[in-house]
Amino acid sequence: MNTSNTPVIPWQETIFTTLKQGGIQQVAYVPDAGHAHVIRRVQADPDMRDIVLTTEEEGVALAAGAWLGGQRAALLMQSSGVGNCVNMFSLLRSCRFPFLTLVTMRGEYAEFNNWQCPMGQATQGALELMGITVLRASTPEEVEDLVGAAVDAAFEGGQQVAVLLSQRLIGRKKWIRQ
């Protein structure tokens, strides 16, 4: 688990700086260990707002409202949360709202808890069924480019984009030398 005394993982800092440079001002989330660093950084930034949700679909509606008011938002969630969002995703396509979500994956690689598998293995399909473009980061080296591309596609191109942060990427922290 990523706790407060865990050393900063460079790709997680990269996500924060990419969101910040992309002009994201509202960051909504249901927490996940893989997002913990970004959430802490957002909380410490006076120009960004962290918004903790009770369920992930709130973040879809919140992002639409932020865009109506001239701000950019991002939704951070775990793969299980994608299932909670499915009907609310309709709002994005019905109104062509820009949308950016970063999804930490479970249930796909060295998963201990098999209860994570049904939704984790359906996550990409569920997003694509609802018209959301899916990008996947599997190595630390590609995180910056993919998240930056997703920010541009969403807020310059008006698209709906999800970046999946693969369980293999997140799992790599187990092998970092302390």
Add this chain to the structure above:
Amino acid sequence: MSTSPTMTQATIERRAFVADLLKACPQALVITGLGSPTYDVFAAGDSANHFYLWGAMGGTTAMGLGLALAQPERSVLIVTGDGEQLMGMGSLATAAAQQPQNLSIVVLDNGHFGETGMQRSHTSLGTRLAEVAQACGVSHAQEVFSHAELPALAQRVNARSGMLLAQVHIRQDEIPRVLPSRDGVYLKNRFREALGFAS
């Protein structure tokens, strides 16, 4: 099953209430919950400052929160129904945690799902929405039983001095529908343009 005492006392006529509320809050940015609240707001007069939802049930409060945080100098007014608000009950906690000074939620509560055949909703079956909002940390939660309370309510909406939820007990009238545009792209673009943003 007994009906809630508030239901038997409900006297407020929804269309008149919404029309007078909007008239008293001319600067507000308005988001409407799907179904009758969307028709009520449109029936009072169309505006680029109205965003009519035709779906996204349960999403009005979170959507209003995103808008309220982005536009702190404007009053954001959600007009929705009891069924829509009940589906997004968690979002009351989410919004209250942010303490948006400029977010007001007006729940037109007839205790029923009007769009689907007037099945009883939870507010007819024991849920007290204003108390739920208060317990979630909404800074001002109230019930409204009479049209005469409207000026004070509008004053709170315009004051932008704390998150508000008003549970307005309306009559169970079934009124002819008045339908705004269902073109979400158009509704979004004109709303942003009115605020000075590129569509």
